[in-house]
Amino acid sequence: MKRSFFIACMLFLFGGSPASKAADPYEAYIECFCQLAVEHQEQYGIPASITLAQGLLESGAGRSRLAAEGNNHFGIKCHKEWKGSTMLRDDDAPNECFRVYKTPEESFDDHSRFLRRTRYQKLFSLDVTDYQAWARGLRECGYATDPNYAARLITIIERYSLYTYDTEEGRNPEEIAAFIHQMLVTSHPVRRTRGLHYVVATPGDTYAAIAKEFSLPVKKLMGYNDVNRDGEIKAWEEVYLEEKLEEAPDGVERVTIGEGESIHSIAQRFGMRQQAIKALNKKVKDKPGNELRLR
16 A cells, blocks of 8 residues: 555545545544555454454544554554654553554554464454454453453444455445445444443434433433533543442552543543542542552
C-alpha cells in the first residue's frame, strides 16, 4: 500500500477538508485501513476484524496522541527488544515507554509480527472468522490489562460489521459500504462482568437514549454510573445497568490514571463506585500519572 494513500487518509481523518469534519471518524478509519487489515489476515492469519477493532480502540480512530504523533495505532509498548524511536505516556504506570513508527503501515506490520510471538500462539488455532474467541483470547493472553477489553472489541466489530472483512464473500467493494452504513447495531447487547450487567457505549450515545432503550429512569441510570448530568458518553466506555460495587476486582491493588483517563473512567473500567475510590485516595488529584489505591 502506497504511503501517499496513508497521507490522504490522515488528512481525511484529521480534518484536512470540510467534508472530513462531518464524517464519522470511525467509518473514515475503517475505509482507510480495511484493505491493509485484509492483507495482514492473508499474510499472518490475524482476523481483519480484530486488527481493525484494535486499531480503532487503541488509537481512538487514529486521533490519540500516540497515533497522531507516533503512528502507534495499537498501543504497543517498547519492551526490551525494541530499538526504534520511543515516546513516553502515562498508562498502567507513569511515563511508560511506547514504540514510535515512521508511518501507520509500520505500526500495522509491527502489530501483526507482535501477535505472532509465542505468548499469543494459541490464538492461531482458532477459526479466523471467530472474532469473539479471538477477542477473548487476546485478553486472556494479556494484551491489555482492561478486564472488559474483549467486550469492547466485540462491540466495535459488531457495531461496524467488521466481521464482513474476515471472509472473501464480505469483501465486495461495491457492497462493503452498505455493510458499514446499513448494518450498524441499533441496540446494545447486554454484557456481564463481576456479576454486573452493563453495555458498551458507541459513538454519540447518551444516558437518556440508553435509559429509554432499557426502560430505566434516566436519573437512576446516571446514578448507577456516577454522573450528575446527561450528555454524550465516551465511546466504548461501560454503562452499568445496576449499582456498581464498593470493592475492586480480586488481585487489583493499585492503578495509574493513564493519558485520557480519570477517576471516573477507572471506576467504570473496574465496575467500582467512584466514591469508594475517592475515599481511598483523598489526597490524590484526578489527573494522569497519579496512582490510585483500589483497596
